[in-house]
Amino acid sequence: MRFGRTPEQHAFSEALDDLLGAADVSSASRAWAAGDHSAGLKLWQRLAELGVTGLLVPEEHGGVGAGCADLAVAFERLGYHGVPGPWIESVAVAPQLLEGSDATTILSQVASGESIVTVAAPGGPYALDADIASKAYGVFDDMVIELNPGATKTSVDPQRRLFVMSAGYPITGRIDPSRARDLGTLACSAQLLGAGLRLLDDSVAYVKQRTQFGRPVGEFQAVKHLLADVRVALDFAAPLVHNAAVELDAGTPTAGRAVSAAKVAAGDAAYLASRTALQVHGAIGYTREFDLSLWILKVRALVGAWGTPAEHRARILESLVEAR
Amino acid sequence: MSTLEFTEAEEAFRLEAREWLAAHNPGRLPSMDTAEGAAAHREWERTLASGRWSVVTWPETYGGRDASLTEWVIFEEEYYLAGAPTRISQNGISLLAPIIFGHGTEAQKERYLRDMTDGTLVWAQAWSEPEAGSDLASLRATATQVDGGWRLNGQKTWSSRAPFADRGFGLFRSDPSAERHRGLTYFLFPLDADGVTVRPIDQLDGTPGFAEIFFDDVFVPDDDVLGGVGDGWKVAMSTAGNERGLSLRSPGRFCAAADRLLDLWASDPQPHLRDQVVDAWIGAEAYRLYTWGTVTHVEAGGSVGAEGSINKLWWSDLDLSLHETALSLLGADAELSGPWLDDYLFSLSGPIYAGTNQIQRNIVAERVLGLPRGGR
Numbered sequence: 288m289r290f291g292r293t294p295e296q297h298a299f300s301e302a303l304d305d306l307l308g309a310a311d312v313s314s315a316s317r318a319w320a321a322g323d324h325s326a327g328l329k330l331w332q333r334l335a336e337l338g339v340t341g342l343l344v345p346e347e348h349g350g351v352g353a354g355c356a357d358l359a360v361a362f363e364r365l366g367y368h369g370v371p372g373p374w375i376e377s378v379a380v381a382p383q384l385l386e387g388s389d390a391t392t393i394l395s396q397v398a399s400g401e402s403i404v405t406v407a408a409p410g411g412p413y414a415l416d417a418d419i420a421s422k423a424y425g426v427f428d429d430m431v432i433e434l435n436p437g438a439t440k441t442s443v444d445p446q447r448r449l450f451v452m453s454a455g456y457p458i459t460g461r462i463d464p465s466r467a468r469d470l471g472t473l474a475c476s477a478q479l480l481g482a483g484l485r486l487l488d489d490s491v492a493y494v495k496q497r498t499q500f501g502r503p504v505g506e507f508q509a510v511k512h513l514l515a516d517v518r519v520a521l522d523f524a525a526p527l528v529h530n531a532a533v534e535l536d537a538g539t540p541t542a543g544r545a546v547s548a549a550k551v552a553a554g555d556a557a558y559l560a561s562r563t564a565l566q567v568h569g570a571i572g573y574t575r576e577f578d579l580s581l582w583i584l585k586v587r588a589l590v591g592a593w594g595t596p597a598e599h600r601a602r603i604l605e606s607l608v609e610a611r
Numbered sequence: 612m613s614t615l616e617f618t619e620a621e622e623a624f625r626l627e628a629r630e631w632l633a634a635h636n637p638g639r640l641p642s643m644d645t646a647e648g649a650a651a652h653r654e655w656e657r658t659l660a661s662g663r664w665s666v667v668t669w670p671e672t673y674g675g676r677d678a679s680l681t682e683w684v685i686f687e688e689e690y691y692l693a694g695a696p697t698r699i700s701q702n703g704i705s706l707l708a709p710i711i712f713g714h715g716t717e718a719q720k721e722r723y724l725r726d727m728t729d730g731t732l733v734w735a736q737a738w739s740e741p742e743a744g745s746d747l748a749s750l751r752a753t754a755t756q757v758d759g760g761w762r763l764n765g766q767k768t769w770s771s772r773a774p775f776a777d778r779g780f781g782l783f784r785s786d787p788s789a790e791r792h793r794g795l796t797y798f799l800f801p802l803d804a805d806g807v808t809v810r811p812i813d814q815l816d817g818t819p820g821f822a823e824i825f826f827d828d829v830f831v832p833d834d835d836v837l838g839g840v841g842d843g844w845k846v847a848m849s850t851a852g853n854e855r856g857l858s859l860r861s862p863g864r865f866c867a868a869a870d871r872l873l874d875l876w877a878s879d880p881q882p883h884l885r886d887q888v889v890d891a892w893i894g895a896e897a898y899r900l901y902t903w904g905t906v907t908h909v910e911a912g913g914s915v916g917a918e919g920s921i922n923k924l925w926w927s928d929l930d931l932s933l934h935e936t937a938l939s940l941l942g943a944d945a946e947l948s949g950p951w952l953d954d955y956l957f958s959l960s961g962p963i964y965a966g967t968n969q970i971q972r973n974i975v976a977e978r979v980l981g982l983p984r985g986g987r
Contacts, residue, residue, distance in 0.1 A: 291908070514976055603893070
């Protein structure tokens with residue numbers, strides 16, 4: 288193997304597809320947005336049984352101790368199926384943030400799926416789904432602090448239930464939060480990639496069956512070319528996401544830059560997928576009722592989450608210029 | 612920064628290529644589409660061949676090194692990193708040779724392969740006709756069977772390298788009653804034969820990079836038919852995916868250009884162009900990684916089919932946007948002749964040659980996404 292997923296990673300991806308494809312994830316998402324978490328939490332449990340929640344939790348705390356490449360596989364599928372909840376925060380970020388703290392009990396609870404935690408993403412005072420989280424954390428002055436939920440904010444993505452957080456007590460000394468942030472960004476990139484792939488698949492299926500002027504609209508070149516461009520963008524974002532995971536696993540000095548490149552490319556590709564999906568669906572795509580809206584709105588939210596494209600581009604350039 | 616694992620042998624290969632190029636690379640030569648430049652580029656091919664670097668993936672018998680695909684990508688990375696000249700032999704070694712290896716007779720391999728590795732034999736491609744561009748299967752040039760061979764008649768156009776090349780290859784209609792893809796035959800022909808007229812055409816950059824070729828009862832012997840009579844389309848398309856997908860434009864070329872773009876940026880940073888510079892680097896990096904994914908797939912026994920079109924869309928758009936960004940950075944000096952302008956003008960042709968990007972998007976939509984054919 289030189290560059291690409293291992294057979295085990297392909298099998299993991301398929302196992303996630305089997306589970307999520309058979310579950311009614313869209314209904315769970317809509318209920319989650321309305322404040323009814325029961326179906327979403329059941330899904331959380333079933334994914335915990337597949338090991339998703341414990342991917343980055345060390346084995347001594349009951350986790351899987353897997354690598355970032357496995358994490359990217361899982362988040363791509365979570366994005367593809369539009370699974371609601373603070374997955375990035377609980378699964379990708381918290382284990383790294385809490386490494387070396389006294390909060391290892393909560394880590395094993397996260398791994399088993401018994402507890403869900405959330406983390407305020409950098410650059411914003413909001414934390415996702417703080418009402419269902421056993422604990423909420425943030426980083427302040429390079430220390431991990433516990434946060435308490437306050438008022439809610441409404442996201443463009445109704446499944447993203449944001450809470451304004453107020454600071455509690457520090458639970459660690461000074462740490463370097465950059466790896467935890469990179470892990471969150473990687474997971475977000477993979478989720479974007481998955482969401483983009485879903486938007487493309489649904490669009491292709493739609494234009495094959497939607498008939499106008501006596502033929503499927505997918506026969507028209509104006510439609511074909513739009514969708515071909517989405518395929519191209521997604522196919523070239525995917526290796527950047529995989530590479531970012533591999534670099535994080537290997538701890539290369541350029542891993543941060545690789546993560547930023549993955550976020551920019553996956554965000555751009557997923558956004559192109561969402562715009563194109565909306566365009567080729569026409570008015571039906573512009574409705575809340577039609578499930579396409581779940582992904583269109585999620586992509587818009589995730590493009591700006593875990594570092595904006597402008598911030599990541601600035602970081603890439605800084606790293607490239609420094610290396611000269 | 613690579614997380615790709617290379618073997619010791621591959622690392623040694625990289626080092627050997629790097630050192631050889633450092634010792635022999637003449638740098639940028641005059642355009643290969645001038646008499647002086649063509650001679651200089653042939654000389655460079657001779658030098659490359661003397662070090663056995665002109666066709667690394669070929670069998671040793673024909674001047675290669677039996678190198679793996681991985682080693683080919685490594686060589687290309689080093690080649691472009693060194694800023695070595697463009698390859699006048701490209702039509703021969705990357706478009707024609709794979710077909711000769713796959714469909715040619717032993718006699719054809721003997722006759723043509725070695726000579727195209729050292730600049731002795733430069734090939735022109737002759738696909739398009741005045742009325743057959745994207746719709747190549749509508750081509751009209753004919754081949755009529757005569758005693759011992761064939762007579763070619765008709766006209767080809769946009770034939771790259773034809774003004775300074777030795778021989779050409781292309782498709783001719785050998786069965787006048789057959790239509791479209793049927794009844795075509797793949798021919799090899801000398802450009803100095805009786806009845807051949809080459810009329811150079813100045814390209815957008817002012818050099819005659821391509822030409823019209825007129826055929827007036829040009830005799831071609833039977834042993835210059837490549838593949839079976841009437842099988843021309845199948846033969847010509849047999850390597851199209853690999854060409855678009857892998858061998859035509861290696862990532863080394865774009866990584867090196869992105870590197871030079873960063874140098875240009877660093878010499879005079881202009882904040883409003885920052886995102887474009889970064890996106891050029893991201894695009895080249897994505898192409899590099901994507902290619903390693905393809906190499907992994909092919910070395911594991913996979914092949915490149917319609918996905919080659921995805922690749923072609925990416926590198927041609929990347930090349931253009933990268934050079935547009937360079938011109939933006941150059942400001943008012945962007946219109947002055949120089950390497951960036953030369954490369955920009957060349958990049959303008961990328962979305963057209965090797966199958967226009969409109970056609971590539973059709974292929975992606977129909978053969979990768981599975982959308983219904985028809986409905987132009």
